Every structure is written in structure tokens, then in C-alpha cells.
Amino acid sequence: MTFRLLFFSLLATAMGQSVVMTTLPPLGREVGLSEFNVAFLMSSSAMMYAVGNAFWSRIGKRRGYRRLLITGLTGYTIGTLIFASVWLTGFQGWLVGSALFIALLFSRTAQATIMSATPPSVVGMAIAISSEKERVKAISKVSSAHSLGQILGPTFAGLMVSFHLLAPLYGITLMTLIAVVLVWRFLPVEHGQPASVAPSKAIQPGSRSIQPYVPLLIGMNASVFLAIAMMQQSLAFFLIDHHKLTTTEAAQAVGLAMMLSAICALTVQITLVQRTSMHPGNLVKIAFPLLSIGYLIIYLHQQTPHLYMAMLFLGSGLGISYPAIAALASSSCKPENQATVTGFITASPAMGYIIGPPVAATLYGIGHRMPFIAASVLLAIVTVIAITHLRARPTPPSTSVD
Structure with missing residues (x-):
């Protein structure tokens, strides 16, 4: 029941x-906002x-994930x-400019x-109630809700924009x-409290071979979402300016594209990530070339x-990268630092969205295709870094296969 509630919360x-990212550029064009706005x-x-x-x-660690x-x-x-x-006030002309x-x-x-309280509470609770051996699968289970949301969200948006x-x-x-x-009604209160004792015993022995690379993993995750932000900022405008679609048609086309990507991400998570014994570090090395x-x-x-x-x-790469990076980072730190690392991992997508949109808007002014090639080059560089720096070893008595 707990995982189902966490899944549905992240799905919502x-x-x-995904609805906002699908509709925001067409909405901006409709009320006269610029690409930079x-x-x-x-x-x-x-x-x-x-x-x-x-x-x-940090609040969730002290006061419980359910309340958060x-x-x-x-x-x-x-x-x-x-x-x-x-x-709506902009559409009605009550507020302009x-x-x-x-x-x-x-x-x-x-x-x-x-709303930023939701991801760390979901991921934090998933980590707290799962063993280290099952952590990548637990994170994948809840993070697959994100992929499903990206399937249903654009589909929902594409249907609803026909009305408005x-x-x-x-x-x-x-x-x-x-x-x-x-x-509020069904999530047990005890599951909302940080269960640090059991995970501490599981994580305590030994240090991981990639422990010094936790900041690198956070940067890699941020790079994934920086590229996604550049694409989402530019794609609707590109379809309007290059393919001559209307704002409604562009929203529907972007919605379909994002839906296909999310279907692929969800499929990969269910068929590969949640079933494989491959080390998360090796999964990361597969994900980035696909994205590039x-x-x-x-x-x-x-x-x-x-x-x-x-x-x-893109869907295949994203479906592999996030749960693998999250599991790798959370299992590569001391128990007392796990909440902090979880916070950084769940915040790293937002880090990408801080930089991505203004960079994309600038590049779009130079050439309508420039944001896409910039994203490809960025992830190609990250691919090289992952291959050369993430030399992860299976941790005994793990049965993972490299």
C-alpha cells in the first residue's frame, strides 16, 4: 500500500x-510573452x-516524510x-505585459x-523502507511514476487543449x-517517519569505491535535466516557427513527443532497471550515449x-539514468548524510532547469536548432566522464554482473 501511495503521489x-512544460511555451506565445519571458x-x-x-x-528527516x-x-x-x-487574467486582457x-x-x-517537498519525501520514504540490496529497484518503482506521469500528462494536455x-x-x-x-487518509504514520536504524546497519560496513564521486553523480543528473529543459523550452517554439504549427497544434505535437519518450522510459524501467542485476554504475554508462x-x-x-x-x-536514456544515479549516490554515502544526498539528487533536476531555459533561449536566437545540438554535445561529454570516472565495483556479497 505504501509504495502505491508514493507512486500515485509522484504520478500526480x-x-x-509535464502538463506545464507542454503548454507553457504555447501559452506564452498566445498572451504575447517572449521566449526569454x-x-x-x-x-x-x-x-x-x-x-x-x-x-x-532536512525537514523530512526530523519531522517525518508523511507530513512533508x-x-x-x-x-x-x-x-x-x-x-x-x-x-486566465492574461487571456481576458485584465493583466498584460x-x-x-x-x-x-x-x-x-x-x-x-x-511543491518541492514532494520528491524528497517520496524518495526518502522509499529509501527508508527498503534494504540496500533492493534500493535501486525501490527507487525505480517510485520514479517510474514520473515516467508514467510524462505519458499521461501530455496525453491529458493534448486532449484538454482542444477545449482551451x-x-x-x-x-x-x-x-x-x-x-x-x-x-492523508491511508498512508500509515509510522511509514512517514525516517527509518534510519535498519538502513544504517546495512550501509555501515565498508566504503564504496565511488564514494568520492557523489558530487559528480549529482552534476551528471543535473546535466540530464539541463538538456531536457533546453529541449522543452525550444521544441514548441521550433514547431511553431519552423513547421508553421499553431499554438494549439504545437502543444499537441510536443505532448505526443513527450508521451512517446515517457512510454519508452517506463518500459525500460519495468523490463530492465527493475529486473537487472547490473551495477548502477554500468547502467549510467548505457544511459548517457542514448541521450546524446x-x-x-x-x-x-x-x-x-x-x-x-x-x-x-531520450526516453530510454532517461528511464535508466535517474534511478541508477539515485541508487548509486544514496548507497555511496554515510547513513547520517543520506538525507542530504537524497535532497541534492531530487533537487538536481531543478538545477538543470535553472540554467537550461535561458541558455536555450539565447541559442534559439542564434539558430532554431542550436539548443538541440548543444544538448547532444553536453551529454556526449558527460558520457566520456562517466566511462572514465565511474569505475564501480560490485560490493560483496552482491551478485551483480558487470
Whole structure:
């Protein structure tokens, strides 16, 4: 029951985030915001999200993950409702220009500050109630909710935008509200407390061969989401400017592309990550080349089917990279530092979203395809770093196969 509730909680927020990323660029175009305005909205909210992740991780360690999860879900529900309503004032012409942008910025950053409590509480609880041997599978189980959310979110957005561009934002608040009620009603209180004793005994013996590389792993994870942020910031604008789609058509096309990527990520997590005995370090070395190839195909693509093929590579790489990096980092630190490391891992996607959108907006001004090749080169470099620096050894008495 606990894993199902954690899964649904992360699924609800992942759907909400994918809905926002699918609709934000078309919404910006519709009310007259520039690419840099949209990029600043993404970047500033991501900054608050990253800061909030580190803060809430420490709070969860002291006060319990259940309370933290309820806080994050409640903040997400109320924040999304306010954010959508501010957009509505722009559509109605009640707020325009700088006033609209400032209102959007304030509402989105306030929402990000509170909703950032959800990922560290979910991942922290999954780590706390699982053994070290099962940790990568436990993290994969809950993080696969993120992949499923990216499948259902764009699909949901694509259906709802046919009614109105804001309909997906209002609709997603209902799902996060349901998640709040379910967690409050059914998640056992004892599962919401940090269970540090059992994991400490499992982790205590010996140090890991990759222990000094925890900051490197965090940087690698941030690089993955920096590239994703660059793609999400640019793709809808590219479809509008290059393929001459309308804002609604662009939202639907981006939604379909993200859905295909998420389907592939979820499939990989279920069929490979949750079943393999391969060491997480070796999984990381598989993930990054797939990601680099995916962005290269987006850069080279001329027709829409090529774009969708690229999403299969991106989905495969993303489905492998996050649970492998999270498991590798959490098992490579002392028990007393585990909450801090968990906070940094769950915050690292936001770190990528801080830098990615403004960089993408700048590159997009130089050339519409530049953000995609920049993402490909970045991940190619990270691939080389992973291969040369992550020489992980199986930890006895592990039966993992290198």
C-alpha cells in the first residue's frame, strides 16, 4: 500500500509538471510573452524548487516524510490553481505585459517553493523502507511514476487543449487534490517517519569505491535535466516557427513527443532497471550515449517522424539514468548524510532547469536548432566522464554482473 501511495503521489505531480512544460511555451506565445519571458519563468521557478528540495529534505528527516508529502501535494494543488488563474487574467486582457509577467513569476515561484517537498519525501520514504540490496529497484518503482506521469500528462494536455489552452492546468488540480486525500487518509504514520536504524546497519560496513564521486553523480543528473529543459523550452517554439504549427497544434505535437519518450522510459524501467542485476554504475554508462544520440537526431530531423524516433532514445536514456544515479549516490554515502544526498539528487533536476531555459533561449536566437545540438554535445561529454570516472565495483556479497 505504501509504495502505491508514493507512486500515485509522484504520478500526480509528474503529470502536472509535464502538463506545464507542454503548454507553457504555447501559452506564452498566445498572451504575447517572449521566449526569454518563458525561459525566465522556467528558470526562476526551478531555482526555488532546487532550494526548496534541500530545505524540505532536512525537514523530512526530523519531522517525518508523511507530513512533508502532504505539504508538498497541498502546495502543488493550490499553487497550480492560482497559476492557471493568473494565465486566465492574461487571456481576458485584465493583466498584460509586465504586470502579467510579474504575476505569473510570483505565483509560479511560490508554487515551486512548496511543491518541492514532494520528491524528497517520496524518495526518502522509499529509501527508508527498503534494504540496500533492493534500493535501486525501490527507487525505480517510485520514479517510474514520473515516467508514467510524462505519458499521461501530455496525453491529458493534448486532449484538454482542444477545449482551451488553460483547461489542462485546471484539470490537473483535481488529481493532486485526490492524492492529498489518499495520502492523508491511508498512508500509515509510522511509514512517514525516517527509518534510519535498519538502513544504517546495512550501509555501515565498508566504503564504496565511488564514494568520492557523489558530487559528480549529482552534476551528471543535473546535466540530464539541463538538456531536457533546453529541449522543452525550444521544441514548441521550433514547431511553431519552423513547421508553421499553431499554438494549439504545437502543444499537441510536443505532448505526443513527450508521451512517446515517457512510454519508452517506463518500459525500460519495468523490463530492465527493475529486473537487472547490473551495477548502477554500468547502467549510467548505457544511459548517457542514448541521450546524446536522441538530441542529435532532433537537431538533424527534417520531418516529424524523425522527431518521434529521437524521443525513443531520450526516453530510454532517461528511464535508466535517474534511478541508477539515485541508487548509486544514496548507497555511496554515510547513513547520517543520506538525507542530504537524497535532497541534492531530487533537487538536481531543478538545477538543470535553472540554467537550461535561458541558455536555450539565447541559442534559439542564434539558430532554431542550436539548443538541440548543444544538448547532444553536453551529454556526449558527460558520457566520456562517466566511462572514465565511474569505475564501480560490485560490493560483496552482491551478485551483480558487470
